[in-house]
Amino acid sequence: MRNGRVMSDSLKMEIAKELGFFDRVRAEGDFGNVSSRDCGNMVKTAIQMAQRNLTTANANPL
16 A cells, blocks of 8 residues: 555545546545535445456466
């Protein structure tokens, strides 16, 4: 973990777009007013993405 951050800002923005609340984040300038439910959904989506990437990496070893 670098600088206390687990997810990059670009990943957060990508997930916010996917989940449909990016416009609110963009209008307010940060994630400060994002609901707990939306934050939880962001984490859940990030975990699912990581699991898919691990599955793909394991299926195609170097």
